[in-house]
Amino acid sequence: xxxxxxxxxxxxxxxxxxxxxxxxxxxxxxxxxxxxxxxxxxxxxxxxxxxxxxxxxxxxxxxxxxxxxxxxxxxxxxxxxxxxxxxxxxxxxxxxxxxxxxxxxxxxxxxxxxxxxxxxxxxxxxxxxxxxxxxxxxxxxxxxxxxxxxxxxxxxxxxxxxxxxxxxxxxxxxxxxxxxxxxxxxxxxxxxxxxxxxxxxxxxxxxxxxxxxxxxxxxxxxxxxxxxxxxxxxxxxxxxxxxxxxxxxxxxxxxxxxxxxxxxxxxxxxxxxxxxxxxxxxxxxxxxxxxxxxxxxxxxxxxxxxxxxxxxxxxxxxxxxxxxxxxxxxxxxxxxxxxxxxxxxxxxxxxxxxxxxxxxxxxxxxxxxxxxxxxxx
Amino acid sequence: xxxxxxxxxxxxxxxxxxxxxxxxxxxxxxxxxxxxxxxxxxxxxxxxxxxxxxxxxxxxxxxxxxxxxxxxxxxxxxxxxxxxxxxxxxx
Numbered sequence: 205x206x207x208x209x210x211x212x213x214x215x216x217x218x219x220x221x222x223x224x225x226x227x228x229x230x231x232x233x234x235x236x237x238x239x240x241x242x243x244x245x246x247x248x249x250x251x252x253x254x255x256x257x258x259x260x261x262x263x264x265x266x267x268x269x270x271x272x273x274x275x276x277x278x279x280x281x282x283x284x285x286x287x288x289x290x291x292x293x294x295x296x297x298x299x300x301x302x303x304x305x306x307x308x309x310x311x312x313x314x315x316x317x318x319x320x321x322x323x324x325x326x327x328x329x330x331x332x333x334x335x336x337x338x339x340x341x342x343x344x345x346x347x348x349x350x351x352x353x354x355x356x357x358x359x360x361x362x363x364x365x366x367x368x369x370x371x372x373x374x375x376x377x378x379x380x381x382x383x384x385x386x387x388x389x390x391x392x393x394x395x396x397x398x399x400x401x402x403x404x405x406x407x408x409x410x411x412x413x414x415x416x417x418x419x420x421x422x423x424x425x426x427x428x429x430x431x432x433x434x435x436x437x438x439x440x441x442x443x444x445x446x447x448x449x450x451x452x453x454x455x456x457x458x459x460x461x462x463x464x465x466x467x468x469x470x471x472x473x474x475x476x477x478x479x480x481x482x483x484x485x486x487x488x489x490x491x492x493x494x495x496x497x498x499x500x501x502x503x504x505x506x507x508x509x510x511x512x513x514x515x516x517x518x519x520x521x522x523x524x525x526x527x528x529x530x531x532x533x534x535x536x537x538x539x540x541x542x543x544x545x546x547x548x549x550x551x552x553x554x555x556x557x558x559x560x561x562x563x564x565x566x567x568x569x570x571x572x573x574x575x576x577x578x579x580x581x
Numbered sequence: 582x583x584x585x586x587x588x589x590x591x592x593x594x595x596x597x598x599x600x601x602x603x604x605x606x607x608x609x610x611x612x613x614x615x616x617x618x619x620x621x622x623x624x625x626x627x628x629x630x631x632x633x634x635x636x637x638x639x640x641x642x643x644x645x646x647x648x649x650x651x652x653x654x655x656x657x658x659x660x661x662x663x664x665x666x667x668x669x670x671x672x
Contacts (some may be wrong), residue, residue, distance in 0.1 A: 265598050280598050287595035287613045293605035294593045298606065328595045416606050419589035 215243060219250045220488055223445040225263040226329075227452050229493030234263070238270045240332055254445045257283035281470060286331045293317070296383045298337045301350065301420065304339065307350035311421075312338040312410060314388060314431060318422035321413035323453050331445070334384035338423070341389045343403060344369045351387065355380045371535070373397055391431050392438040395513045398535055400434075400472045408464075426464040429454045429457040430474070433481035438517045448485040455482070455497055462496050476514055479504035586657050586666045594622075604642040604663035612663050617642075618656060627670060631657055 221232035239247060251260045261283045263269040264276055271279065294317055304311040312318075316332025326329045339347045352358065356377035374388035390397040408424040423431065432450040436443045454460055469478050482501035485491070491498070506514065593604040600615035601622055614622065617638070624637055634657070635650030642649055661668040 261598055270669055284597050284599075284602060284613060286600040287597055288604075288613070290603055291593040291595060291611060292608070295606055295608040326596065328597065416593050 212246070213323075214248060215246045218247055218295065219254060219256065220445065220490070222251060222263060222269070223254070223449050224452070224489035224491070225259045225268065227449075227489060227491060229324070230455055230489055231492050232490035234269050236270065238272045238275060244271075244275050244278075248282060252282060254287075255260075255331040255333060256284065256445060256449075257286045258326075259449075283328075285499075287328060289326075289333075290317070290320070290331055292381075293332065293335055293383055296336075296379055296381070296385065298415060298420075299379075300335060300337060300385055303350045303354040304337070304347060307346050309343045309347045309350065311347070312405070313420055313422045313433065314338050317415070318340070318411070318413065318420075319428060319432070319450050319453075321415075322411050322422060322425070323450065323457060330450075332446075334386055336386045336388060338388045338405060340406065341369045344372075344374070344387070344389050347387055348375050351377050351385065356385060367460065371398070386576055391434040393436070394516060396434065396438055396474065396477055399474065404468060404471060416437075424461045426468060427461050428464060429469050430472070430478065433478045434474070436478050436481040436484060437514065438574070440558060441518050443484060443488075446490050448481075449521070450487040451481055452489055452491060452543050455495060456493070465497065466500075475504055476506040476510035477573050480514060489542045531538065559574060583671050585628040585630045585669050585671060586625055586661060587669065588625050588638055589664055589667050592665055603665050610662075610663070611647065614660070614665075617653065618660070621653065621657060621660070622665075625666060629655075649665055 217232065221234050224232050225253070227486075232258060238244070247260075251257055257279070260269070261279050262270045264279050297313065297317055301311060301313075314336035315325075316330070316334070316336065319353035320327035320330035320332065337347075348358065356379050360380060361378040362375070363373060369389070370462065373390055373393040374386060377385040377387065379385060390400050390402060392400075404428055408427060410421040411424055411428070412419050412421055414420065422428065432447050432454060436447040436451055439447060465478070469475055479501040482497055484499050486501070589605055591606045593606065595602045596619070597613075600613060600619045603612045603614065603622075604610075605612070620638065620641070621634065624634055629637070631650045631654045632646070634653055635646035635648075638649050638653070639646045657666065658668075660666045
């Protein structure tokens with residue numbers, strides 16, 4: 205049997221090629237022969253971890269990634285399991301939307317299911333691992349109550365009453381069946397999340413897609429793109445491949461209005477985030493094509509302050525305290541800054557009990573950072 | 582009395598290379614169908630009887646419509662029992 209021998213580094217490159225599969229302009233190379241058993245297992249494991257089974261199966265079925273019959277069967281089996289998980293999550297999504305509706309809360313579907321149905325040619329190409337909903341800040345407390353009454357268990361309580369609605373990214377829940385629901389009021393915690401003009405997320409025309417015969421509302425195309433960028437840069441460190449694929453998918457499918465994107469970027473002071481997301485995506489997925497947004501991103505030079513605020517999200521430099529310290533600058537008004545600091549410095553006992561033990565110490569460090577920066581300025 | 586079958590609209594669906602992954606709502610059990618099962622799902626976008634399905638699939642499977650109808654009848658009934666399809670009685 206002829207197989208290709210590849211190193212671990214090449215497996216990582218191959219996973220990136222899988223993530224880029226089908227994108228016009230990607231120059232990432234794939235092997236010309238089926239992988240050996242160990243390499244194939246390594247690839248399959250990473251594809252599972254990165255939730256890329258749809259693109260892997262598509263590449264294999266198209267013959268773009270040579271595979272033996274057993275490997276094809278394993279890829280299809282992995283993908284079928286991933287798809288079973290996504291439909292189960294979509295049923296949870298519909299239940300959560302029912303709970304929101306019954307409580308009089310308007311919600312928009314974020315990320316996974318919405319992007320799969322609205323931005324990809326086939327929703328099976330985009331897997332996801334949780335349910336994400338956006339609600340207005342004023343509705344956060346009602347939404348939290350609605351999900352709790354529906355049997356969901358909140359993962360962490362808020363530090364102090366009112367924190368969710370004013371400063372937090374949102375709240376995270378476990379459903380009775382063990383699935384995760386993330387309730388958002390903004391896209392990210394810390395300084396970049398606090399600079400987002402939240403009314404922009406609700407003033408634009410929503411996109412609509414259908415799930416099990418029901419019309420479901422998501423953010424508009426440009427707002428979805430902005431979220432994909434924020435998720436890429438401010439989410440996991442290093443950035444996961446799926447949000448980067450989303451960024452490329454949305455730019456290259458030609459459905460976003462770049463003028464509207466630039467308007468949102470300017471209104472949210474999000475130039476550094478969006479430019480970094482597009483640059484990272486173009487590099488990771490090996491995209492050679494130059495389009496308006498990629499050219500703009502390549503030419504954007506972040507200020508020292510922007511670089512600092514991006515670094516608090518980078519692995520090794522990221523900490524809750526550092527994000528909190530950076531967030532203080534983004535909060536308008538002395539009274540609100542103090543309210544934010546009070547919530548983090550004197551949280552409710554239930555908040556500390558549910559967080560890891562070192563939090564109080566880290567909050568102290570956060571305070572120290574805030575004040576040392578304040579004194580230096 | 583004859584019956585026709587059609588898709589239950591309240592089903593979450595994904596296509597895979599060898600079939601479909603289906604979850605009828607309210608949620609109970611994920612159903613996977615392969616081969617002819619996915620063809621049936623496609624054809625039952627509008628209501629059809631087993632006999633009509635046999636006629637439509639005759640060319641695809643190069644077999645007599647009656648033979649196909651006989652083979653697919655239990656599959657269609659099973660999918661209806663799992664709430665993937667609606668069974669509509671015609672009087």
